[in-house]
Amino acid sequence: MRYQNATAYRFLAPYLLIFSIFWLWPIIDSFLISFQATRTVPWRFSPTFNWGRLIGDPAFFNALKNTLLILVIQVPVMITLAIVMAVLLNSPLLKARGLFRFAFFAPVVVGEVAYSAVFRLMFNLDYGIINKLLNSVGLPSIDWFSNVTPAMAVIMIAVTWRWAGYNAIILLAGLQSIPQDVYEAATLDRVSKLKQFIYITLPLLKPIIVFCAVLSIIGTMQLFTEPFLITERGGPGGGTETLGLLLYRQGFRSLNFGYASAIAYTMAGLAIAISLVQLWLTRDPK
Amino acid sequence: MAGVLLNNVVKRFGDFEIIHGASLDIADGEFVVFVGPSGCGKSTLLRMIAGLEDISGGEIAIGGKTVNDVEPADRGIAMVFQSYALYPHMSVEQNLSFGLRMNGNPKADTDRRVKKAAEILHITDLMARRPRQLSGGQRQRVAIGRAIVREPQVFLFDEPLSNLDAELRVQMRVEISRLHKELGTTMIYVTHDQIEAMTLADRIVVLRGGHVEQIGRPLDLYSDPDNQFVAGFVGSPKMNFITARVLERGASGVTVELAGGTRLTQPLNGPAPEPGSKVVVGVRPEHFGHAGKGDADLSVTIDVVEHLGGTSFLYASTAAGDDIVIQRDAAEVSDAPEITVSIRKSYLFDDKGRRLR
């Protein structure tokens, strides 16, 4: 191959231009802003103003705790569910495959606002269909949005409903790339279906599972729309406030850009840590 | 019309040199074949002539003009690729005319060239089809047709027949030969198949590990190889190599002793290796004769016999364990497990594979 710098950069120019203006500079700028006191005009440099506030701010730790709690429960449940969906959708015994695929994959196209509205209505205390169904089998109504635990549950259910199928699509593609003859050989060796799943499917699928997990973690870490719309700005009483919501309130309600940037960089730090874990998990065995 | 000159051409990828100074003078109208095992650099050399690879050192000239810094399109070459590289979304006609259309060639002239190429290759009936509706041989013709419409000074072929089955390969080989006669244009052809090289070439360039091993006419390479590699590469089945030891140098040449005691004397003009040093005796399967009717006799044990009809191949081993192949007329093959054959013609190589002559 010949070196073709001029031609290559002509094709890359528009992309790199957009990157430089709207990503590269903001990444740097955000870091710089996090060291500025932005409540005063003009802004002034003060390394401790935001970061000092951050480490002593109960609102920040509340949001961090909620975010991590959602992460730790929702992501494993969703990934497991996605694996189950993918494996079962891949079964040669399945009839009406198209209908099942539609059922699980359809949420992928539903926008955050649309589904937040539906979930909010479905879990309404007095008139929500969920409570009506609970009552019809003799169970009491649950006041989903006035207590922290059920409110968190609704957020997790909503996110899982929206994204499980998305991950199942990626996993299904991974499953279909595993050559069929591996399973045929195992069947001839009298390896049961369950053992085939544990000893063949899962190890071969591991890099894709990790990829899904990392994308899901990074997505959930920035969770904003669901607590913003479903649980009414992180209610009850900040019980479902996430880092994404705190950042929004600090940055765009209080216009405290410095503090919001510090929160953003905390999220970036978490993301980098998670990426490193991913690299470690999917490293080539020596 | 133009010749091609390679002057000490070098190719490096980073610190890794893969062509170590190739020099070659190709006359106008000549058919030259680059042949060698995979990884020998033959395709790279061709792509350097085409301009698809940078030249790290040396010079390439086409028609007397240095082209090191000339774009591929301006070198007066056309290239036929191994995978045919037909545009799958265009018809045969569009495939043939694409390059000319894109460069604003007048439509009348484009049509004329396309029509002429189609006639030469007998693909006039296929013009409206897409590549995937064609057989392998037809695709190959279209790929060659696309080269012809450029009316190049030099045709470059990169293993064009390697994707075809054996029968079609023979057919297309003849076709390409005919084309060369008809057009009289310089052609450079890369292959790993020595039979293609032998049958097509005016001259063959044998490459190995980025070195030019020998350049010559096909029959010269066969009858007078410069080294053990060329001797083994040209000819089918391969030349047999039997290890031996130098005994003495006499007036009539050098005498060597094969493992097992057989002595063989070879005429020698150049310097002889020290007595006692290791050499290799090369004998082509077709150069074994009946006992007593050659330069020396050799006793072998027969392992397997393959009958091809008119001729048979005897797979045998010598007392010292060298595996050899002997070609015989089928009528002359007996069931005897051990036979003695004569060596009618042989070649001598030193321990570095250089020919001793």
Add this chain to the structure above:
Amino acid sequence: MSSRSASKLGRSIALHLFLTPLALIWLFPLWMMVIFSTMPDRGIFSPSIELLPHGNFLDNVNNLQRDTNFIGAIGISVSVAVTYTFLSVMLTSMAGWALARYQFFGKGLVVAIILGTITLPYAVVLIPQFIMVARDFKLANTWVALIVPPLFNSLGVLFMRQAFSMMPHELFDAARVEGVKEWRIFLFVALPLARPMLAALAIILFLASWNNYLWPLLINSKPGAMTAPVALGTLIGLTKVSWGGIMAGAVMLTAPMLVVFVLLQRHFIAGIAAGAIK
């Protein structure tokens, strides 16, 4: 019946017994969205269980239009998504082509940047992006603000690089030997061959733009400049608002995408499976 086919039948029944209720649960929110959108508000807020559609959809659309100019917002959303998709497909496929086809100085760095941004939270660039677009460029409440900043997208470039890498490079070399200029090779050879991948990418990008919420919420908050999801979002949580109308809006946002999904499922799944965008 042999024991072999009997056990196969047993496994098949177990599979469907498990998967069918799960599929119904998964369809339930979408079904309820449709039901709610066809019910009058007093029906939604009544104690009875309603699981079948009524006939109030058009009334609900009128209610929604009274609460906010939703039709206008849809118009903005469509125009923005179409423009964004076209520009983004061009941008990402050009960049993907450069990475797949050429050796050039700094290639490793460009690839590292793209890989690095995949796992970088969007939150990090959000605030400076907002300050720049709203305060420095004074572009708040314009189409440019909605379209241009989201144009950078790393997974799409990787997807297109992969698509072009998988094409036989001899094809492009052949065109080059014929004297075809590189941009023409890109336009007339590479892009037509990449049509299925471009379709997948376009669908995913269109969907992302259509459903995008946070950035349009921040940058185009003025009534009349809002996209449809933002306009709908402003109604959620208000007291004197028609919930039937909100649900009709949700259906109008979702139904076209569902139709596209059903018609172009193959491309959709290809795009997501390649991790084109999240």
